[in-house]
Amino acid sequence: xxxxxxxxxxxxxxxxxxxxxxxxxxxxxxxxxxxxxxxxxxxxxxxxxxxxxxxxxxxxxxxxxxxxxxxxxxxxxxxxxxxxxxxxxxxxxxxxxxxxxxxxxxxxxxxxxxxxxxxxxxxxxxxxxxxxxxxxxxxxxxxxxxxxxxxxxxxxxxxxxxxxxxxxxxxxxxxxxxxxxxxxxxxxxxxxxxxxxxxxxxxxxxxxxxxxxxxxxxxxxxxxxxxxxxxxxxxxxxxxxxxxxxxxxxxxxxxxxxxxxxxxxxxxxxxxxxxxxxxxxxxxxxxxxxxxxxxxxxxxxxxxxxxxxxxxxxxxxxxxxxxxxxxxxxxxxxxxxxxxxxxxxxxxxxxxxxxxxxxxxxxxxxxxxxxxxxxxxxxxxxxxxxxxxxxxxxxxxxxxxxxxxx
Amino acid sequence: xxxxxxxxxxxxxxxxxxxxxxxxxxxxxxxxxxxxxxxxxxxxxxxxxxxxxxxxxxxxxxxxxxxxxxxxxxxxxxxxxxxxxxxxxxxxxxxxxxxxxxxxxxxxxxxxxxxxxxxxxxxxxxxxxxxxxxxxxxxxxxxxxxxxxxxxxxxxxxxxxxxxxxxxxxxxxxxxxxxxxxxxxxxxxxxxxxxxxxxxxxxxxxxxxxxxxxxxxxxxxxxxxxxxxxxxxxxxxxxxxxxxxxxxxxxxxxxxxxxxxxxxxxxxxxxxxxxxxxxxxxxxxxxxxxxxxxxxxxxxxxxxxxxxxxxxxxxxxxxxxxxxxxxxxxxxxxxxxxxxxxxxxxxxxxxxxxxxxxxxxxxxxxxxxxxxxxxxxxxxxxxxxxxxxxxxxxxxxxxxxxxxxx
Numbered sequence: 001x002x003x004x005x006x007x008x009x010x011x012x013x014x015x016x017x018x019x020x021x022x023x024x025x026x027x028x029x030x031x032x033x034x035x036x037x038x039x040x041x042x043x044x045x046x047x048x049x050x051x052x053x054x055x056x057x058x059x060x061x062x063x064x065x066x067x068x069x070x071x072x073x074x075x076x077x078x079x080x081x082x083x084x085x086x087x088x089x090x091x092x093x094x095x096x097x098x099x100x101x102x103x104x105x106x107x108x109x110x111x112x113x114x115x116x117x118x119x120x121x122x123x124x125x126x127x128x129x130x131x132x133x134x135x136x137x138x139x140x141x142x143x144x145x146x147x148x149x150x151x152x153x154x155x156x157x158x159x160x161x162x163x164x165x166x167x168x169x170x171x172x173x174x175x176x177x178x179x180x181x182x183x184x185x186x187x188x189x190x191x192x193x194x195x196x197x198x199x200x201x202x203x204x205x206x207x208x209x210x211x212x213x214x215x216x217x218x219x220x221x222x223x224x225x226x227x228x229x230x231x232x233x234x235x236x237x238x239x240x241x242x243x244x245x246x247x248x249x250x251x252x253x254x255x256x257x258x259x260x261x262x263x264x265x266x267x268x269x270x271x272x273x274x275x276x277x278x279x280x281x282x283x284x285x286x287x288x289x290x291x292x293x294x295x296x297x298x299x300x301x302x303x304x305x306x307x308x309x310x311x312x313x314x315x316x317x318x319x320x321x322x323x324x325x326x327x328x329x330x331x332x333x334x335x336x337x338x339x340x341x342x343x344x345x346x347x348x349x350x351x352x353x354x355x356x357x358x359x360x361x362x363x364x365x366x367x368x369x370x371x372x373x374x375x376x377x378x379x380x381x382x383x384x385x386x387x388x389x390x391x392x393x394x395x396x397x398x399x400x401x402x403x404x405x406x
Numbered sequence: 407x408x409x410x411x412x413x414x415x416x417x418x419x420x421x422x423x424x425x426x427x428x429x430x431x432x433x434x435x436x437x438x439x440x441x442x443x444x445x446x447x448x449x450x451x452x453x454x455x456x457x458x459x460x461x462x463x464x465x466x467x468x469x470x471x472x473x474x475x476x477x478x479x480x481x482x483x484x485x486x487x488x489x490x491x492x493x494x495x496x497x498x499x500x501x502x503x504x505x506x507x508x509x510x511x512x513x514x515x516x517x518x519x520x521x522x523x524x525x526x527x528x529x530x531x532x533x534x535x536x537x538x539x540x541x542x543x544x545x546x547x548x549x550x551x552x553x554x555x556x557x558x559x560x561x562x563x564x565x566x567x568x569x570x571x572x573x574x575x576x577x578x579x580x581x582x583x584x585x586x587x588x589x590x591x592x593x594x595x596x597x598x599x600x601x602x603x604x605x606x607x608x609x610x611x612x613x614x615x616x617x618x619x620x621x622x623x624x625x626x627x628x629x630x631x632x633x634x635x636x637x638x639x640x641x642x643x644x645x646x647x648x649x650x651x652x653x654x655x656x657x658x659x660x661x662x663x664x665x666x667x668x669x670x671x672x673x674x675x676x677x678x679x680x681x682x683x684x685x686x687x688x689x690x691x692x693x694x695x696x697x698x699x700x701x702x703x704x705x706x707x708x709x710x711x712x713x714x715x716x717x718x719x720x721x722x723x724x725x726x727x728x729x730x731x732x733x734x735x736x737x738x739x740x741x742x743x744x745x746x747x748x749x750x751x752x753x754x755x756x757x758x759x760x761x762x763x764x765x766x767x768x769x770x771x772x773x774x775x776x777x778x779x780x781x782x783x784x785x786x787x788x789x790x791x792x793x794x795x796x797x798x799x800x801x802x803x804x805x806x807x808x809x810x811x812x
Contacts, residue, residue, distance in 0.1 A: 016462035050482065056422035057486050058493045065492070068500050069485035072478035076456065079475035080463050086471070087464045094474050098504070099549050143505050 002167035003035040003125070007135065007157030010044035011174045012231035013077050016084075022172075022231065023084035026130055030090050035125040037164065039135045039157040040081055042073025063108035067137075067147045070109075071097070074134035074153070082132045092130040095120065097137035097145070102156065104138035104146045110289070111138060111146035113155065116163035125164075133160060151212035158215040162222035169224050170238075171211060172231035177239035178203065178210055180404040181257040185395050188405040194240045195255055197226075202347040202381040203258045216241070253357060254348035254402035257395050258381075261342045261388060263293060264316035265374065267308040268323055270333025273300035280330060281307055284322050290315040294343070294376045294383060304333070308374060310385065313339050341373065342391040345383040346398055358382050364401040370394055408573035409441040409531070413541065413563030416450035417580045418637035419483050422490075425449075428578075428637065429490035432536055436496050441531040443570065445541045445563040446487055448479025469514035473543075473553045477503070480540035480559070488538045498536040501526065503543035503551070508562065510544035510552045516695070517544060517552035519561065522569035531570075539566060557618035564621040568628035575630050576644075577617060578637035583645035584609065584616055586810040587663040591801045594811040600646045601661055603632075608753040608787040609664045622647070659763060660754035660808035663801050664787075667748045667794060669699060670722035671780065673714040674729055676739025679706035686736060687713055690728050696721040700749070700782045700789060710739070714780060716791065719745050747779065748797040751789040752804055764788050770807040776800055 006026065013019050022038070029036050041047075050069050054061040078094035085092035097104075100121065104111035121131045135153025138146050148155050154171060161169035176191060178200065183189040195203070197220035201213060210228055219226040219241065229238035271277050278297065285292055294310045311319050316339045323335045351357040361382055365372060370393065374385035386394055399405060412432065419425050428444070435442050456475050460467040484500035491498035503510075506527065510517035527537045541559025544552050554561050560577060567575035582597060584606065589595040601609070603626035607619060616634055625632040625647065635644035677683055684703065691698055700716045717725050722745045729741045757763040767788055771778060776799065780791035792800055805811060 016459065019463065053422065053482070053486060054489060057425060057489045062489050062492050065485040065489045065500055068488075068502075069482050072481045075478045075481075076459070076475050079471040080459060082474075083460060083463045083468050083471045086468050094471055096474075096551075099551075145502075145505075 001033045001035065003037070003164060004029060005037045005039060005157055005161040005164065005166045005169045006172060007039040007153060007170070008041065008172045008231055009153065009174070010041040010046070012172050013040050013081065014044040016080065019077070019080050020084050023081060023088055023090070025231070026085060027088055027090045030130055037121060037125070037131045037133060037160055037166070038081065039133050039153060039160060040074060040077045041135050041153040043077055046073040046076070064144060067108045067111075068145050070147050071134070071137040071145045074136050078132045078134045085130055085132070090130055091128060092132055093124050094132040094134075096134045097156070098139040098143070100133060102138035102159070104140055104148070106140040106142070106144060106146065108144075108146055110149045111140070113138060113148070113159045116159055118163050121160075121164065148214075152214075154212040154215035155218060158218040158222075158224050158226065161224045162218060167225065169219065169226050171215075171226065171228050173210060173228060174230065174232065175210060175228070176230035176233055176236050177228050178241075178256070180255065181395055181399050182259070185259075185392050186257075186399045186405075189399065190404065192239050192255060193237070194242050196242055196349050198380055199255045199347050199349055200241050202345065202378070203256055252348060252403070253350040253354045254346045254404065255350070256347050257344065257398045257402070257404065258347055259342060259344045259391060259395050261391060262313045263310045263341055263343050263385070264313045264319075264337060264339035265308060265310045265341050265385060266316070266319055266323060266335065266337040267306055268327060268330075268332050268335050269306050270304045271307050271330055272332070273303055273305040277305070277307065277330070281323070281326055282309070284326050285309075285311070285319055288318060288322055290319050290322075294374065294385070296374055296376055310341070310343065310374075340388050341385050342388040343383055343385050344391065344394045344398065345381050346402060347381040348402075349380050351380060351382070360401065361398060364397050365394060368393060368397055407439045407441065409443070409570060410435060411443045411445060411563055411567040411570065411572045411575045412578060413445040413559060413576070414447065414578045414637055415559065415580070416447040416452070418578050419446050419487065420450040422486065425483070425486050426490050429487060429494055429496070431637070432491060433494055433496045436536055443527060443531070443537045443539060443566055443572070444487065445539050445559060445566060446480060446483045447541050447559040449483055452479040452482070470550060473514045473517075474551050476553050477540070477543040477551045480542050484538045484540045491536055491538070496536055497534060498538055499530050500538040500540075502540045503562070504545040504549070506539060508544035508565070510546055510554070512546040512548070512550060512552065514550075514552055516555040517546070519544060519554070519565045522565055524569050527566075527570065554620075558620075560618040560621035561624060564624040564628075564630050564632065567630045568624060573631065575625065575632050577621075577632065577634050579616060579634060580636065580638065581616060581634070582636035582639055582642050583634050584647075584662070586661065587801055587805050588665070591665075591798050592663075592805045592811075595805065596810065598645050598661060599643070600648050602648055602755050604786055605661045605753050605755055606647050608751065608784070609662055658754060658809070659756035659760045660752045660810065661756070662753050663750065663804045663808070663810065664753055665748060665750045665797060665801050667797060668719045669716045669747055669749050669791070670719045670725075670743060670745035671714060671716045671747050671791060672722070672725055672729060672741065672743040673712055674733060674736075674738050674741050675712050676710045677713050677736055678738070679709055679711040683711070683713065683736070687729070687732055688715070690732050691715075691717070691725055694724060694728055696725055700780065700791070702780055702782055716747075716749065716780075746794050747791050748794040749789055749791050750797065750800045750804065751787050752808060753787040755786050757786060757788075766807065767804060770803050771800060774799060774803055
């Protein structure tokens with residue numbers, strides 16, 4: 001008998017028929033004697049409908065009230081799923097984030113989980129009930145409803161698994177696992193049986209939309225056994241996300257090619273090359289709640305340097321405005337930017353022990369005449385920023401170059 | 407400066423445009439220096455949509471989960487209205503029933519309010535904020551979401567007004583006040599400037615759908631000054647529901663003609679005429695959570711008596727089934743019933759001091775050849791059960807008979 005947390009996304013609970021199917025799947029695990037906690041998203045399209053409603057009231061809706069509204073999407077799903085379970089004879093009980101309670105900070109629309117009270121859930125599980133929890137949401141210390149940001153239901157699932165010390169956290173989605181790259185771009189992409197947390201982290205942060213990055217961080221930190229599965233197939237083991245790389249196998253150098261088309265780059269040219277520059281530039285960006293992805297600063301010359309970073313394309317105009325103000329203050333020369341870029345990355349724990357991966361990657365791109373605008377590397381990934389028109393070509397070339405088609 | 411509770415129904419907040427209009431009206435009161443608490447229903451149609459969704463999962467949805475789902479309708483409205491207020495510069499904060507908190511018992515789908523914590527609301531009001539509260543909902547002692555039943559937002563409004571000792575509770579609706587009868591049946595129906603709580607109670611319980619009966623009880627009990635107004639007109643004082651009849655004015659004998667087409671009657675014939683019979687019959691009905699309206703038992707003969715009552719038409723089949731079981735137990739002769747009936751009532755505190763009202767009423771109906779099936783009276787109302795085909799005719803005749811057209 002195991003304790004399993006299962007998370008079902010919006011597509012998996014998209015209509016009453018699908019909710020009934022999820023209930024059947026959960027019932028199967030319950031019948032096998034497992035304790036099951038189910039975390040669900042809003043029915044697909046619902047969150048967007050609620051946001052559209054809010055936008056009719058206000059162009060930039062008040063974040064607290066937006067969370068109050070958006071949290072209702074998941075609340076409907078938990079009620080329907082608990083009903084569907086009871087309807088087929090499985091005792092069940094639904095919980096909103098507040099009822100659990102999932103305590104978060106008060107950063108509305110992007111809240112972070114601080115703690116989870118397992119008391120109520122544990123009592124229900126011990127009484128043989130299936131516990132159905134609303135993903136994506138929590139409450140702050142003052143009882144305000146908060147949401148965790150898009151895809152936050154994954155994080156809810158993993159956090160609940162960590163709090164309950166679950167044996168496994170299963171993320172059901174519309175794909176049957178993690179692939180070497182997006183099969184829509186490279187039809188030869190292969191499903192991975194396992195991937196390490198670190199690789200998954202790089203893959204997720206680089207735009208492989210299978211799992212929300214925070215959920216992977218959480219899973220790695222709390223050693224939650226995480227598995228990605230298809231909610232539309234009964235067979236298949238999905239992809240297991242492991243804590244350590246498999247020492248017994250010949251590790252492939254590169255596990256996957258990730259990419260992101262939603263980026264924009266910004267550069268401040270001729271910044272006085274003095275200590276504290278990076279903080280002064282990025283501090284203002286962070287204060288505006290804009291997430292920064294890549295950050296690049298090369299060596300300076302003539303007492304000045306150039307400072308570049310990338311942000312989500314939706315934050316481009318806002319970030320540009322902030323930089324113009326910062327430019328005055330710092331006496332920098334110019335702010336430039338481009339929102340027609342993409343980022344392509346090769347990810348793999350194997351590159352730690354294999355030098356020459358970077359040069360192999362750059363050569364492959366050069367052979368296709370693709371100009372590299374920016375480069376950034378970590379222990380297990382190499383990312384390049386390219387003109388967005390090269391995205392598909394670059395991904396296909398790299399997928400082949402690193403032998404992922406085989 | 408007064409403390410005003412305003413309640414807006416589903417039609418008044420039926421779309422973003424109307425929500426903005428409500429915000430403007432609230433802003434006007436706020437600008438005049440009043441403290442305002444706004445109670446809102448779900449946008450019209452939303453609750454029905456949620457119930458339909460639940461019915462797709464289960465023919466008789468689990469009541470706890472149904473409440474979990476249905477409460478989201480109001481939660482969306484409060485977020486939107488608070489947003490709309492902030493958008494026009496009025497500080498505002500939304501509260502679900504649980505956030506207030508409105509403590510109820512755990513009779514899901516028909517919960518009763520036990521207490522209201524005014525702490526948070528008072529702090530916001532004192533800070534100059536408009537407080538926006540979700541009607542129709544609360545939480546039980548275990549933190550489960552509960553709802554108060556259809557029309558429960560009126561009760562929420564009055565209960566909040568009572569808890570906050572508000573100067574006035576304004577119920578905004580799609581009519582501009584309480585009428586002598588339904589203007590759709592009698593075009594000559596007149597708006598009443600005032601009506602007593604007792605009369606309103608009889609009017610409401612008899613089917614004048616302006617206010618939910620429990621809200622009127624609540625208002626009477628806690629001496630809340632209650633006013634019914636139109637949310638679509640800027641002018642007009644609506645109808646004030648007063649604690650006492652106006653001693654200074656010539657009181658009309660009858661204030662209004664109420665009616666209800668949603669009733670069904672049930673009779674148990676030949677019940678042994680012994681103590682405890684009424685309890686044994688109605689106890690089983692109450693246990694099934696069926697509300698009983700009129701109850702009639704006439705003097706018995708030959709050791710048996712006939713026992714009749716009316717229920718909501720939707721509960722007719724269920725009540726009939728229960729009576730068949732009770733019949734066996736009591737050794738009664740037969741259960742009969744009719745769900746093609748209606749109830750028409752003349753209501754007025756004036757009848758206390760005017761004998762002969764009943765006979766005037768019966769004569770008027772007899773003159774039109776309308777057969778009376780059942781009669782029940784209280785201090786201030788006379789109700790008759792008729793074949794439903796006579797409803798409009800009876801209401802028109804009585805409205806004219808008691809001079810309400812003038």
